[in-house]
Amino acid sequence: MSAFARRDGVLNAESVSLTDIAAEFGTPCWVYSRHAIEAALDEFQRELTGFDGLVCYAVKANSNLAVLNLLARRGAGFDIVSEGELRRVLNAGADPRQIVFSGVGKTAREMELALDIGILCFNVESAAELERLDGVAAAMGKTAPISLRVNPDVDAKTHPYISTGLKENKFGVAYEDARALYRQAANLANIEISGIDCHIGSQLLDAAPFAEALDKVLALVDQLAADGIVLDHIDLGGGLGIRYRDEDAPNVKSYLQPLLQKLAGRQLRILLEPGRRLVGNAGLLLTRVEYLKPGEIKNFAIVDAAMNDLARPALYGSWHDIVPVVPRAGLPMPWEIVGPVCESGDFLGHGRELALAAGDLLAIMSAGAYGMVMSSNYNSRVRAAEVMVDGAQTHLVRRRETVEDLYALECRLP
Numbered sequence: 001m002s003a004f005a006r007r008d009g010v011l012n013a014e015s016v017s018l019t020d021i022a023a024e025f026g027t028p029c030w031v032y033s034r035h036a037i038e039a040a041l042d043e044f045q046r047e048l049t050g051f052d053g054l055v056c057y058a059v060k061a062n063s064n065l066a067v068l069n070l071l072a073r074r075g076a077g078f079d080i081v082s083e084g085e086l087r088r089v090l091n092a093g094a095d096p097r098q099i100v101f102s103g104v105g106k107t108a109r110e111m112e113l114a115l116d117i118g119i120l121c122f123n124v125e126s127a128a129e130l131e132r133l134d135g136v137a138a139a140m141g142k143t144a145p146i147s148l149r150v151n152p153d154v155d156a157k158t159h160p161y162i163s164t165g166l167k168e169n170k171f172g173v174a175y176e177d178a179r180a181l182y183r184q185a186a187n188l189a190n191i192e193i194s195g196i197d198c199h200i201g202s203q204l205l206d207a208a209p210f211a212e213a214l215d216k217v218l219a220l221v222d223q224l225a226a227d228g229i230v231l232d233h234i235d236l237g238g239g240l241g242i243r244y245r246d247e248d249a250p251n252v253k254s255y256l257q258p259l260l261q262k263l264a265g266r267q268l269r270i271l272l273e274p275g276r277r278l279v280g281n282a283g284l285l286l287t288r289v290e291y292l293k294p295g296e297i298k299n300f301a302i303v304d305a306a307m308n309d310l311a312r313p314a315l316y317g318s319w320h321d322i323v324p325v326v327p328r329a330g331l332p333m334p335w336e337i338v339g340p341v342c343e344s345g346d347f348l349g350h351g352r353e354l355a356l357a358a359g360d361l362l363a364i365m366s367a368g369a370y371g372m373v374m375s376s377n378y379n380s381r382v383r384a385a386e387v388m389v390d391g392a393q394t395h396l397v398r399r400r401e402t403v404e405d406l407y408a409l410e411c412r413l414p
Ligand SMILES: *Cc1c(COP(=O)(O)O)cnc(C)c1O
Pocket: 058, 060, 061, 079, 102, 103, 199, 201, 202, 203, 237, 238, 239, 240, 273, 274, 275, 276, 277
């Protein structure tokens, strides 16, 4: 069953028509499919059968509590990057022993919190961070489990903003420096070496860079063993891409099988950190056409969602399919699908061939990952509601903000 399919011509989320969702919850509105999220996690967990493996969902892709809770209930762990994400996953029912903490800028306070609840591992990204973590752990009389995020310097061939495994990126420890830093870590009293970690980029459509990165990481694992440093887990990061338009995204099996083969026979627990792949195609952004403004050079369809809701097109030039909820008869023509925000970069799609009328509902597809989490209140626009569909049921999992919410934290001068 596809999460979003047509019934009698009308686009549905599972068994609920998007027309009904718009009527009940208003637009713009994020719509997620429970079934699609669970199926995506199952695909990873199935491949890991027979291995000591753990899927740690990268929370930054979509951090709604309902999404996190669904995944926690199915045994997923979490990859977090901030105190906010840590407290979200705990609130959603995560097991602390299934949380890994990534990110280049962990504060001392964040380290304290994570040590206090006893997370599985800190993915350390620099020598300076290692030193700080050792100090924080010492002050608490604790030992911090760590892996070093190693930068294997492979080209993931993705958008420069979401490529992370190259030397020029801010992430991780340079491959050549990793061995020495592990030796240093081994001498720190309040650090316990647990694993090794790498994450080479996002929206990867080719399985080859993952294998290339793993080969380099495994070579390092062997060098470390020669130094007497034995690791108990390897964290292969996230990054597996999805289909937005017509891309051939590898299936989970063809991505993981070559990696698992390389790992067979090693006494290493396997951690994965997928984000986009678990939620990207499980969500859409529902919007309504406010005005049509045909012109000499371009035709603008002004919709009620904007770049503050879905930033990816403006930020990365990303493509999202845009489809009518109820297709109408008539000659399609090319439309610029734009929002009301006062920026020329505020677009959701260029030159889309559609037959449109004011009032029509449009679904902006593949918006489950890096959608709501990147939305802002620019132009004092309230953030949209989020709805989770489960079969024939709908659940409002985040209410639409009110304008009062927007200035609740502000005050006038006395
Ligand atoms: C962003 C990120 C992920 C998830 O990336 P996806 O491309 O969404 O799978 C995993 N691990 C780390 C360290 C990340 O920064």
